[in-house]
Amino acid sequence: xxxxxxxxxxxxxxxxxxxxxxxxxxxxxxxxxxxxxxxxxxxxxxxxxxxxxxxxxxxxxxxxxxxxxxxxxxxxxxxxxxxxxxxxxxxxxxxxxxxxxxxxxxxxxxxxxxxxxxxxxxxxxxxxxxxxxxxxxxxxxxxxxxxxxxxxxxxxxxxxxxxxxxxxxxxxxxxxxxxxxxxxxxxxxxxxxxxxxxxxxxxxxxxxxxxxxxxxxxxxxxxxxxxxxxxxxxxxxxx
Amino acid sequence: xxxxxxxxxxxxxxxxxxxxxxxxxxxxxxxxxxxxxxxxxxxxxxxxxxxxxxxxxxxxxxxxxxxxxxxxxxxxxxxxxxxxxxxxxxxxxxxxxxxxxxxxxxxxxxxxxxxxxxxxxxxxxxxxxxxxxxxxxxxxxxxxxxxxxxxxxxxxxxxxxxxxxxxxxxxxxxxxxxxxxxxxxxxxxxxxxxxxxxxxxxxxxxxxxxxxxxxxxxxxxxxxxxxxxxxxxxxxxxx
Amino acid sequence: xxxxxxxxxxxxxxxxxxxxxxxxxxxxxxxxxxxxxxxxxxxxxxxxxxxxxxxxxxxxxxxxxxxxxxxxxxxxxxxxxxxxxxxxxxxxxxxxxxxxxxxxxxxxxxxxxxxxxxxxxxxxxxxxxxxxxxxxxxxxxxxxxxxxxxxxxxxxxxxxxxxxxxxxxxxxxxxxxxxxxxxxxxxxxxxxxxxxxxxxxxxxxxxxxxxxxxxxxxxxxxxxxxxxxxxxxxxxxxx
Amino acid sequence: xxxxxxxxxxxxxxxxxxxxxxxxxxxxxxxxxxxxxxxxxxxxxxxxxxxxxxxxxxxxxxxxxxxxxxxxxxxxxxxxxxxxxxxxxxxxxxxxxxxxxxxxxxxxxxxxxxxxxxxxxxxxxxxxxxxxxxxxxxxxxxxxxxxxxxxxxxxxxxxxxxxxxxxxxxxxxxxxxxxxxxxxxxxxxxxxxxxxxxxxxxxxxxxxxxxxxxxxxxxxxxxxxxxxxxxxxxxxxxx
Numbered sequence: 001x002x003x004x005x006x007x008x009x010x011x012x013x014x015x016x017x018x019x020x021x022x023x024x025x026x027x028x029x030x031x032x033x034x035x036x037x038x039x040x041x042x043x044x045x046x047x048x049x050x051x052x053x054x055x056x057x058x059x060x061x062x063x064x065x066x067x068x069x070x071x072x073x074x075x076x077x078x079x080x081x082x083x084x085x086x087x088x089x090x091x092x093x094x095x096x097x098x099x100x101x102x103x104x105x106x107x108x109x110x111x112x113x114x115x116x117x118x119x120x121x122x123x124x125x126x127x128x129x130x131x132x133x134x135x136x137x138x139x140x141x142x143x144x145x146x147x148x149x150x151x152x153x154x155x156x157x158x159x160x161x162x163x164x165x166x167x168x169x170x171x172x173x174x175x176x177x178x179x180x181x182x183x184x185x186x187x188x189x190x191x192x193x194x195x196x197x198x199x200x201x202x203x204x205x206x207x208x209x210x211x212x213x214x215x216x217x218x219x220x221x222x223x224x225x226x227x228x229x230x231x232x233x234x235x236x237x238x239x
Numbered sequence: 240x241x242x243x244x245x246x247x248x249x250x251x252x253x254x255x256x257x258x259x260x261x262x263x264x265x266x267x268x269x270x271x272x273x274x275x276x277x278x279x280x281x282x283x284x285x286x287x288x289x290x291x292x293x294x295x296x297x298x299x300x301x302x303x304x305x306x307x308x309x310x311x312x313x314x315x316x317x318x319x320x321x322x323x324x325x326x327x328x329x330x331x332x333x334x335x336x337x338x339x340x341x342x343x344x345x346x347x348x349x350x351x352x353x354x355x356x357x358x359x360x361x362x363x364x365x366x367x368x369x370x371x372x373x374x375x376x377x378x379x380x381x382x383x384x385x386x387x388x389x390x391x392x393x394x395x396x397x398x399x400x401x402x403x404x405x406x407x408x409x410x411x412x413x414x415x416x417x418x419x420x421x422x423x424x425x426x427x428x429x430x431x432x433x434x435x436x437x438x439x440x441x442x443x444x445x446x447x448x449x450x451x452x453x454x455x456x457x458x459x460x461x462x463x464x465x466x467x468x469x470x471x472x473x474x475x476x477x478x
Numbered sequence: 479x480x481x482x483x484x485x486x487x488x489x490x491x492x493x494x495x496x497x498x499x500x501x502x503x504x505x506x507x508x509x510x511x512x513x514x515x516x517x518x519x520x521x522x523x524x525x526x527x528x529x530x531x532x533x534x535x536x537x538x539x540x541x542x543x544x545x546x547x548x549x550x551x552x553x554x555x556x557x558x559x560x561x562x563x564x565x566x567x568x569x570x571x572x573x574x575x576x577x578x579x580x581x582x583x584x585x586x587x588x589x590x591x592x593x594x595x596x597x598x599x600x601x602x603x604x605x606x607x608x609x610x611x612x613x614x615x616x617x618x619x620x621x622x623x624x625x626x627x628x629x630x631x632x633x634x635x636x637x638x639x640x641x642x643x644x645x646x647x648x649x650x651x652x653x654x655x656x657x658x659x660x661x662x663x664x665x666x667x668x669x670x671x672x673x674x675x676x677x678x679x680x681x682x683x684x685x686x687x688x689x690x691x692x693x694x695x696x697x698x699x700x701x702x703x704x705x706x707x708x709x710x711x712x713x714x715x716x717x
Numbered sequence: 718x719x720x721x722x723x724x725x726x727x728x729x730x731x732x733x734x735x736x737x738x739x740x741x742x743x744x745x746x747x748x749x750x751x752x753x754x755x756x757x758x759x760x761x762x763x764x765x766x767x768x769x770x771x772x773x774x775x776x777x778x779x780x781x782x783x784x785x786x787x788x789x790x791x792x793x794x795x796x797x798x799x800x801x802x803x804x805x806x807x808x809x810x811x812x813x814x815x816x817x818x819x820x821x822x823x824x825x826x827x828x829x830x831x832x833x834x835x836x837x838x839x840x841x842x843x844x845x846x847x848x849x850x851x852x853x854x855x856x857x858x859x860x861x862x863x864x865x866x867x868x869x870x871x872x873x874x875x876x877x878x879x880x881x882x883x884x885x886x887x888x889x890x891x892x893x894x895x896x897x898x899x900x901x902x903x904x905x906x907x908x909x910x911x912x913x914x915x916x917x918x919x920x921x922x923x924x925x926x927x928x929x930x931x932x933x934x935x936x937x938x939x940x941x942x943x944x945x946x947x948x949x950x951x952x953x954x955x956x
Contacts, residue, residue, distance in 0.1 A: 027431060029473075030359075049473030078464060078472050100359045102435065106442030109357040110450055118826040118890040120747075120817045137456040144460055173357040173453040189745060196744060196819065202442060203823030203919060211827055214890040217854045221861055225795060233795050234746075234766030266670060268712075269598075288712030317703060317711050339598045341674065345681030348596040349689055376695045383699055412596045412692040441681060505909060507951075508837075527951030556942060556950050578837045580913065584920030587835040588928055615934045622938055651835040651931040680920060 001042060006062060006071070009035050013044045014057035016095065016184040021052040023192045025099040032077040033097045035184040036087050041065065043084055047074035078145060085149030086179060090163045095184030097191045098177050103198035107131065108170035114197060117204045118214050121197045122222035123233075126165035128213075129194065130155055134172050152177065165227070168194045240281060245301060245310070248274050252283045253296035255334065255423040260291040262431045264340040271316040272336045274423040275326050280304065282323055286313035317384060324388030325418060329402045334423030336430045337416050342437035346370065347409035353436060356443045357453050360436045361461035362472075365404035367452075368433065369394055373411050391416065404466070407433050479520060484540060484549070487513050491522045492535035494573065494662040499530040501670045503577040510555035511575045513662040514565050519543065521562055525552035556623060563627030564657060568641045573662030575669045576655050581676035585609065586648035592675060595682045596692050599675045600700035601711075604643035606691075607672065608633055612650050630655065643705070646672050718759060723779060723788070726752050730761045731774035733812065733901040738769040740909045742818040749794040750814045752901040753804050758782065760801055764791035795862060802866030803896060807880045812901030814908045815894050820915035824848065825887035831914060834921045835931050838914045839939035840950075843882035845930075846911065847872055851889050869894065882944070885911050 016033040020026050029052070034045035047059050061076035063069055065084045069076060077083075083096045107114050107129075114129040116122060121129075132155045139147040152169050155161070167190050168178045176194055180186035204211060226233040255272040259265050268291070273284035286298050300315035302308055304323045308315065316322075322335045346353050346368075353368040355361060360368075371394045378386040391408050394400070406429050407417045415433055419425035443450060465472040494511040498504050507530070512523035525537050539554035541547055543562045547554060555561075561574045585592050585607075592607040594600060599607075610633045617625040630647050633639070645668050646656045654672055658664035682689060704711045733750040737743050746769070751762035761777050778793035780786055782801045786793065794800075800813045824831050824846075831846040833839060838846075849872045856864040869886050872878070884907050885895045893911055897903035921928060943950040 027435060028428060047474065075471075075474055100435075102439050103442060105357060105359055105439050106446055109439060109443040109453070110447035112446060118822060118892070120822055120892065134454055135457070137454075140454070140456045140460045173457055175357070175359065192744060196817075200819050200822050200826060202446065203820060204826040206445065206923065207823055207829060207919065208827035214826070215851055215854075215857070217857045218852070218890055221857045232792075235764065235792055266674060267667060286713065314710075314713055339674075341678050342681060344596060344598055344678050345685055348678060348682040348692070349686035351685060373693055374696070376693075379693070379695045379699045412696055414596070414598065441685065445684065505913060506906060525952065553949075553952055578913075580917050581920060583835060583837055583917050584924055587917060587921040587931070588925035590924055612932055613935070618932070618934045618938045651935055653835070653837065680924065684923065 001070070002037070005037055006042065006044070009037060009044045010060040010062075011057045013046070013060050013095075013184050014055070016097075016188045017046045017055070018052060019185065019188045020097065020099065020191065023188065025101040025188075025191055025195060026052070027100075031097070031099040032079055032083075033095065033184050033188055034077075034080075034083045034087075035095050036093070040087065040091065042070060043080075043087060045076050045080055045083060047072070048077050050074065079148075081143065081145040082149040082152070082177070085146060086152065086163075086177070089153055090179070092164060092181045093179045094182060095187035096177065096179045097184070097187040098175065099191050099195075100175050101191065101195040101198075103202055104170065104176040104195050105174075106202065107198055108175050109173055111172050114170070114194075114201050115205070115212065116214055116219060117201050117211060119218065119222045120200060122214065122219040123226050124190065124193050124197065125168060126223050126227075127161070127219075129168050129170060129197070130159065130161060130166065131170040132172050148174070165223075240309070241276070244276055245281065245283070248276060248283045249299040249301075250296045252285070252299050252334075252423050253294070255336075255427045256285045256294070257291060258424065258427045259336065259338065259430065262427065264338040264427075264430055264434060265291070266339075270336070270338040271318055271322075272334065272423050272427060273316075273319075273322045273326075274334050275332075279326065279330065281309060282319075282326060284315050284319055284322060286311070287316050289313065318387075320382065320384040321388040321391070321416070324385060325391065325402075325416070328392055329418070331403060331420045332418045333421060334426035335416065335418045336423070336426040337414065338430050338434075339414050340430065340434040340437075342441055343409065343415040343434050344413075345441065346437055347414050348412055350411050353409070353433075353440050354444070354451065355453055355458060356440050356450060358457065358461045359439060361453065361458040362465050363429065363432050363436065364407055365462050365466075366400070366458075368407050368409060368436070369398065369400060369405065370409040371411050387413070404462075479548070480515070483515055484520065484522070487515060487522045488538040488540075489535045491524070491538050491573075491662050492533070494575075494666045495524045495533070496530060497663065497666045498575065498577065498669065501666065503579040503666075503669055503673060504530070505578075509575070509577040510557055510561075511573065511662050511666055512555075512558075512561045512565075513573050514571070518565065518569065520548060521558075521565060523554050523558055523561060525550070526555050528552065557626075559621065559623040560627040560630070560655070563624060564630065564641075564655070567631055568657070570642060570659045571657045572660060573665035574655065574657045575662070575665040576653065577669050577673075578653050579669065579673040579676075581680055582648065582654040582673050583652075584680065585676055586653050587651055589650050592648070592672075592679050593683070593690065594692055594697060595679050595689060597696065597700045598678060600692065600697040601704050602668065602671050602675065603646060604701050604705075605639070605697075607646050607648060607675070608637065608639060608644065609648040610650050626652070643701075718787070719754070722754055723759065723761070726754060726761045727777040727779075728774045730763070730777050730812075730901050731772070733814075733905045734763045734772070735769060736902065736905045737814065737816065737908065740905065742816040742905075742908055742912060743769070744817075748814070748816045749796055749800075750812065750901050750905055751794075751797075751800045751804075752812050753810075757804065757808065759787060760797075760804060762793050762797055762800060764789070765794050767791065796865075798860065798862040799866040799869070799894070802863060803869065803880075803894070806870055807896070809881060809898045810896045811899060812904035813894065813896045814901070814904040815892065816908050816912075817892050818908065818912040818915075820919055821887065821893040821912050822891075823919065824915055825892050826890055828889050831887070831911075831918050832922070832929065833931055833936060834918050834928060836935065836939045837917060839931065839936045840943050841907065841910050841914065842885055843940050843944075844878070844936075846885050846887060846914070847876065847878060847883065848887040849889050865891070882940075 539550035
């Protein structure tokens with residue numbers, strides 16, 4: 001374990017958790033953000049039930065990917081086993097976020113995918129944002145948070161959804177998770193994007209209840225403007 | 240009467256009232272927060288109709304549980320008899336809050352329980368948040384605020400609802416009350432939680448009008464993650 | 479004309495206009511607040527189309543009740559003739575406010591009274607907040623702003639509504655006006671209350687489309703708690 | 718090319734972009750504002766994908782009206798060809814804005830014009846705010862951003878809509894553009910006005926689903942109060 005890397009990761013994850021609060025995606029002690037070391041052996045995550053106001057970067061908890069606490073005086077977020085399972089199965093993911101942001105939660109509680117209604121959505125998520133199935137009683141009464149991760153993986157595998165192209169999921173009757181191949185900060189940015197997209201879809205469905213989906217070609221165009229080899233949004237493609 | 244305890248309680252209740260305003264759960268002079276002494280003989284509450292901007296902790300009013308003013312130049316909140324009756328009948332409650340937060344008020348005005356649609360709700364309230372019956376004309380024209388308390392008690396007793404497991408109620412055509420076994424500050428935190436849950440339920444019902452309730456096993460799981468002997472959320476259960 | 483009184487009134491009206499902006503009831507240069515001198519000969523009002531950011535108290539415009547500019551380098555608010563007509567016909571009113579706050583405007587655009595659904599409304603407005611009839615083409619093409627005032631008066635007289643008990647109106651397809659027998663500041667406070675009440679009614683109607691009105695006895699009770707000889711809310715009735 | 722003018726325009730366009738962010742019309746790097754030189758040869762626009770927090774006025778990109786980068790280390794906004802086409806075809810327009818503000822986007826995603834329901838709308842936009850047709854697959858896969866501009870022009874020409882009287886459009890399944898004959902700052906102010914009007918129309922339609930439109934005479938009156946030779950709103954018409 002590289003102590004310097006851990007120290008830096010704790011600071012990064014701490015800042016990302018504060019950003020979650022500043023974006024108003026979490027009240028009280030709700031929500032959590034994690035990051036992972038380069039060797040993908042250790043995850044840093046928010047401690048459970050600690051207030052954003054009093055928390056310092058030193059309160060961040062280090063666990064291994066089997067959910068053992070490696071370095072902390074605190075309990076990690078109860079959602080830790082959901083995070084570790086997603087990291088284990090997705091070697092590219094560098095940050096994961098869970099929030100209770102109200103519009104995204106509402107779609108999750110309603111048990112509905114967020115329909116792709118326009119370019120704001122298409123710029124960021126490839127297709128409707130999926131909502132998982134309900135967990136069974138056995139899954140809930142067993143290793144609940146681990147099983148939540150399993151249900152997410154099951155949904156993506158079964159429906160052939162790519163975690164990089166769809167960096168978000170709604171867990172039914174629970175709420176959203178987002179992730180990023182870049183950083184924990186970037187996963188928080190996606191959590192805000194998801195809430196904005198969930199809000200717009202909510203309004204759209206009320207204005208036009210018959211609306212099913214935006215034009216498929218428009219979806220492809222907008223997603224590929226921002227992602228992949230032919231992307232031309234931003235500065236990284238500067239000739 | 241322990242003067243030092245009263246002084247500290249006035250400060251605590253004052254801060255909790257300010258928090259109500261900072262959480263944007265009350266505009267103008269609306270809403271009120273109270274706390275109680277350890278011997279449960281005296282209650283400290285916001286003065287009636289005093290602005291949050293000009294109020295100091297010395298403006299807080301001390302009453303006994305029969306609603307007699309013990310120490311103050313001010314009238315106490317008009318809702319005082321509702322607060323005292325709840326304290327009298329619930330020896331564990333340490334703080335009570337009344338707000339006019341808009342989503343919770345809307346459910347109260349609609350005369351509907353807030354359905355339990357997901358884990359955000361289940362984490363904090365055990366079952367749907369109940370809405371009382373209307374007061375009769377006699378109850379309104381009699382000791383109105385005392386009778387408001389009686390109607391709350393009646394609802395909880397008749398429906399076998401536990402005040403600790405359900406720290407919130409909607410008074411029909413009026414608005415929400417929340418309480419806490421911990422402190423007045425904690426009761427204000429619950430008032431914010433209630434507003435967030437009321438908002439999410441409002442959105443959920445619009446997205447999926449057929450949705451009745453979340454999975455019962457999920458409710459039990461999430462409530463017990465945060466409450467009771469087997470709770471494992473937060474830091475107090477640290478081994 | 480008492481120059482000192484005018485100077486003080488300009489400052490009061492200026493502060494009340496800023497409050498309108500701080501309460502987020504008006505964006506850009508929208509909305510206006512006025513006050514009146516004790517002899518009820520002069521009205522002070524916001525200048526037309528001047529930004530809240532750059533405005534000073536010296537920009538306030540003095541007019542007489544026939545809408546002649548008495549003292550100003552600026553044009554008064556275009557709504558000036560609506561204000562003066564309300565003052566002329568209501569010798570008790572001390573401040574008037576016009577806003578474009580979105581929920582109140584929505585009820586006005588829908589051409590509907592705001593139903594009295596609960597105590598938040600009943601505490602402040604005696605009965606549903608009325609929406610006027612449409613102006614005729616002749617009224618619009620004639621002295622439009624004066625005729626807007628006439629339509630308000632007509633509605634209150636025809637329906638026997640008291641301006642003190644109902645300090646608000648929605649002008650159809652336009653927006654809200656509020657007023658106060660106390661001050662221009664108090665009229666702005668009522669404009670915020672109206673927006674809050676309009677929002678709650680909007681939510682209530684969505685949750686329960688069959689809801690018509692709150693209990694009449696409850697209305698009477700809450701209005702009389704705050705208004706009239708038997709009021710017992712606040713501090714002014716302190717024995 | 719007048720270097721001093723360009724320098725001033727960069728500062729103006731930079732400030733207008735910040736205002737977009739301060740008005741909360743754009744999160745992350747979303748949205749863009751442009752301005753044009755007096756000779757109408759050069760456009761200054763926000764760089765693509767650069768954060769509002771770190772951006773300085775020197776990051777603004779200068780292009781000619783054929784979308785060639787004239788002076789910048791950055792890529793211009795991907796929407797550049799939409800802006801330049803609108804400038805080319807409208808010699809009076811001095812500033813253009815594109816946002817993803819949620820209520821305006823919702824109407825665009827729903828594929829509906831924003832109905833003119835009242836005076837807030839009529840004060841600023843002459844008639845319903847139009848929503849364009851969908852782009853064809855060929856238009857999307859071809860010069861997409863240029864074609865977006867063409868579809869806007871087509872809609873205005875076909876429906877005989879004047880760009881000065883209707884300084885806004887919704888591009889179907891995408892979002893709003895606004896513009897101004899005064900400045901880029903003024904175009905941002907209109908983007909906020911549009912969002913407010915879109916929100917009010919959304920609420921209005923829910924309260925009264927049968928509402929089609931406000932009175933036509935009222936529309937004319939309010940638009941002409943603020944625009945044209947007989948306008949009497951504001952200070953510029955001061956005698």
